[in-house]
Amino acid sequence: MGRYVIRRLLQMIPVFIGATLLIFLMVNVMGDPIAGLCGDRQCDPATAAQLEKEFGLDKPVWQQYLTYMGNVFTGDFGTAFNGQPVTELMATAFPVTIRLTIIAIVFEIVIGITLGVVTGLRRGRPVDSGVLLVTLVVISVPTFVTGLLLQLLLGVKWGWIKPSVSSDATFGELIVPGLVLASVSLAYVTRLTRTSIAENKRSDYVRTAIAKGLPRRRVVTRHLLRNSLIPVVTFIGTDIGALMGGAIVTERIFNIHGVGFQLYQGILRQNTQTVVGFVTVLVLVFLVANLLVDLLYAVLDPRIRYA
Amino acid sequence: MTTLTKTEDAPAPTGPEGFLSVRDLKVRFSTEDGIVKAVDGLSFDVERGRTLGIVGESGSGKSVTNLTVLGLHSPRTTTIEGEILLDGKELVTATERELERLRGNKMAMIFQDPLTALSPYYTVGRQLSEPYMKHRGASKKEAKDRAIQMLEKVGIPQPKVRFDDYPHQFSGGMRQRAMIAMALMCDPELLIADEPTTALDVTVQAQILDLLKDLQQEFGSAIVFITHDLGVISSMADDLLVMYAGRAVERGSVKEVLRSPKHPYTWGLLSSMPRLDGDINQALDPIPGSPPSLLNPPSGCPFHPRCAFKDQVAGDLCSQERPTLAAGRAAACHLTAEQKQTIFIDKIQPRLR
Structure with missing residues (x-):
């Protein structure tokens, strides 16, 4: 196990370098960062040249990348468009997004798996067909539609929630945005669990468990669920990364100042430092989440042993 | 033997003698293609301390019968008629709760494939x-x-x-x-073994069979042993039930059925079996055709399309009337006792030597 973890950590290095280099190049190709700094006005050529020299933008791209990565490893992610260090932005943005992600994941686990088990056990009955239809609708409607609709109905029309989230972004305020963020994944978790449960319900070892005289509840929770959850765990694990980075739409709708919001601002203002910095951290989150999922496999399935 | 007297002392329920008795069991599955009559009017008894062997081709209803005894069928698609009595307790109408209490406790099952089970x-x-x-x-x-x-x-x-x-x-x-x-x-009094040795090699098979016999002697349980291996049956069972297309076609003690089988299907099964001391050049004699579809079983005797002796029965009796299985040592066949005797001695016995 230890050797496996070390090997996986070593494998992360090239992935990490590749991903950051790619994003660095893309941001550089995309536009002129100096133009972004000057705002909407045209930049004065002398000022632009001076700024370029100051930020090291006159040097070749590979050298810029090396300098940047060197700084990153000393904990310096550069400065954002408003002169704030990017690390400071991260310190405010990530806790908010992490809270949002936690809420979304809890929704996925609790609602998604429950619905999946219920429908999987009652395949072909009205409950099953109903839930399937709802998940299909949720999957096919884009997040911004669901988000805006809920904001309009719950926030504006009925006044159950505040339409936009305050800068504190407490757990209570994030429940509805979290549900919106989770909606599509939740539908997938439901379908994945349903298929898995329905398939394993017919398996021989479930029949053995019943033949041993175990009560239905115990058969389902101990024997059926345990095996059926493996594909679901994979999905949820990889979804953590997607939820953290993919919250741009949801965070815009509910005005949450999280990672998605800052990334959006960074892209809009063509601020290389912000975009590359945040994406670098997100790459790390993805890699670690994937490693954890793989390690969780070994916990769930004793047949998997990593050497 | 003490266990045997125990059954006799027990208050006799309506009719059946055995510890487990199955009466006119009918199991039907409704599928998309229609209704499958997996078991169609099956009756048998097993006493404590004795072993009943059930043989038959795949799809003859052996496993379904025994899954039904434990109530392991899917309740939504299966309809069950008839009676299953375990020690006088009716199992067909028993609630899930009552079955839970019996399963793994009074009755237990050994499944075929231990890897997936x-x-x-x-x-x-x-x-x-x-x-x-x-x-x-x-x-x-x-x-x-x-x-x-x-x-x-x-x-x-x-x-x-x-x-x-x-x-x-x-x-x-x-x-x-x-x-x-x-x-x-939990020292079950009824043990159902569904092809417990099929996946194993012969040396392990022999050990497992010995083990089952020892355990039966120790606990005095009744065993239902399902297999398609007649060799295993001959060393394991006391009584034998031959099943075909969801029905019992022949019944008797193992010795009687294997020594002097009375049903053309049993003859076919025995002739299909290779012998260790047999002549290498002598071809095996398998039963022609394949088991019938239980969606639409043949009229009359379900075995008649594959039977080599149906022309010896007068008229179209075989394809029109279903032969009944009498109680005790019996075979469900329209051939007369003399006909069977002659056919067996002239045609079948030489092949088995």
């Missing part, structure tokens, strides 16, 4: 302990002691260490032993 995610020991804790209210410790004792009894070396192993760490034969140990955890 054991859960891969729990240790063998834990799976063994489960029924004991449930039915006997035993503590974890007591269940563990019992499980280790049973593992030792079925011949698993170092049972204390093996208790914590997962099924994939066991070999095929050991898994089957563990399955048997699991079925025996």
